[in-house]
Amino acid sequence: MINHEELFDVTIIGGGPAGCYSAFYSGMREMKTKIIDFQPNLGGKVHVYPEKMIWDVGAVTPVTGEQLIKQMVQQALTFDPEVVLNEKIIRIEKTADTFILTAESGKQHFSKTVILAVGGGILKPIKLDIEGADRFEVTNLHYVVQSLSKFKNKDVVICGGGNSAIDWAVSIAPVVKSLHIVHRRDKFDCHEAQLSLLNEYPHEKHVNTTIKKFVSTTDNTKIRSVILENKLTGKESAIEIDDVIISYGFERELSFIKESPLQIELVDEFYVKGSSKAQSSIEGLFAAGDILSFDGKVHLILGAFADAANAVNQAKMYLDPNSPAKARVSSHNSRFEEKNKELLQHLFVNS
Ligand SMILES: Cc1cc2nc3c(=O)[nH]c(=O)nc-3n(C[C@H](O)[C@H](O)[C@H](O)COP(=O)(O)OP(=O)(O)OC[C@H]3O[C@@H](n4cnc5c(N)ncnc54)[C@H](O)[C@@H]3O)c2cc1C
Incomplete structure (x- = not known):
């Protein structure tokens, strides 16, 4: 029997741009969220280029990779998801209604839905x-x-x-x-x-x-x-x-997806075959960011953010088919009421 405490609504594998935004948006949708990454820090592949300037993220003026990571992580932690670092997932399986993710450490994670946000997998320099x-x-x-x-x-x-x-x-x-x-x-x-x-x-x-x-x-x-x-x-x-x-170059370690007992459908042996709504061939399992392939995919950080919002909305509707298709926009979302009081007060006091 899985202990209720251990069961999450959404578990996100991968803490890059797609995973970080999924964690934030999942909080907006009031889902109990866990995010897991093999690396000791969230931020994903952007850690490869911390001093490069990034210009093409919507409405974000040019920032260094390091600054973007800082902002992404801050946003990801808005609703206090459970964060598990230094954890490599090596197997995904599904019982009737629960996904079981096994880590190399031997630990198992239990979740009602999963968002695969593993980018190009674990990157190891050649x-x-x-x-x-x-x-x-x-x-x-x-x-x-x-x-x-x-x-x-x-x-x-x-x-x-x-x-x-x-x-x-x-x-x-x-x-x-x-x-x-x-x-x-x-x-x-x-x-x-x-x-x-x-x-x-x-x-x-x-x-x-x-x-x-x-x-x-x-x-x-x-x-x-x-x-x-x-x-x-x-x-x-x-x-x-x-x-x-x-x-x-880098070797990509992604075998756990290919070898998963779930038989997730792939494209070119590497990408998760999905839809523009971030669905995969497995019910309850969604994908976002570099790992997701569909017609019209935008291969940019901003595309990863859009995939993440879609993946979260689909996860929400999978868990509760009567829920709205998307969250209320943040400017009118009661989820932010308390936080806004503090922020607006600070803004007016300093203006
Ligand atoms: C040098 C360089 C410059 C770039 N410049 C830009 C740019 O200017 N603008 C732009 O839009 N894009 C740029 N990109 C691309 C951008 O970085 C990627 O599109 C983006 O990082 C993809 O995000 P993601 O979340 O899908 O995956 P990633 O950022 O790759 O994150 C995936 C995470 O999943 C984790 N993971 C993988 N497998 C496992 C596992 N089994 N268990 C646990 N964790 C796992 C990894 O450790 C990683 O942290 C650049 C890329 C590079 C390499």
Whole structure:
């Protein structure tokens, strides 16, 4: 028997933009809500680009990724959902009217409906295949660029030739002392415009080249130089560096959806086949954000927000078919009465 306390109306898997907005909107619809994420913080993929400016979220003036996360999380917590972090869901099943979500920790979560907001799944950077390289990850070997200031006046090597490698190169080029870009192919696989931008800054490109090995500092804690190998000529060269950035892309871990006993219908083996109302092929299970595929999908953060509102409204109607199709708009919603008193008083006192 499931204890009533443990049973939620909605459980959201994933705490990125889609999950955060689902948590907020679910509160507006007065549903008992839980949000679960594998990462130690809410915010999702936006944590990959905290210092980039984001312009295309409706009515939000340009903000950094970090600021957007702050605002999204603040909004997500408005109605005090239960938040479970560092929790990886590995299995979803359904009894007659309850979903059972099993986590890697062994814990089980019980819910009347589920919103899958897992984006591209758990992202793991593809690592450099050099023995012992992992010991430098705490010092000067990086798989994401979290902060530009870290590379100020540094000699930096970026390894990779795709969009994100060149994006990072363009971002750090104005602050570094020197920049080398190492790519195993002869051509870069990125937008032309980004390459043109990069060409405005001094840098050296090493094509048909890979990193063969690292030379470490005498105390063995940091990389001092990289040994490059030209794959066409076999010629080796050494570059003295302060930092190495590897951008080989990310592996996506999403197998729990594919292997779910529920047999959720997918598109291209990866996306949840859904509708513009965020429904999936399983009753009571909805999807929102990057994971959801339907005709007319908007692949932006603002699209994730719209999916989330649809998913929540559908979950509400699944639980109570007589409930209205959507929440009352926030400006006229009694859910905010108490909070508005405080906010409006603050506004008038300070005006
Ligand atoms: C470099 C970069 C720049 C971008 N710039 C923009 C931009 O300017 N404007 C814009 O609109 N979009 C931009 N995007 C895209 C935008 O970030 C995504 O569309 C958005 O993050 C999708 O949100 P989501 O909630 O669907 O998924 P995500 O943000 O990917 O969040 C999914 C969450 O689910 C969690 N999760 C996954 N699997 C599990 C599991 N099994 N158990 C528990 N938790 C799990 C993950 O840990 C993650 O936190 C950019 C993307 C990148 C990579």
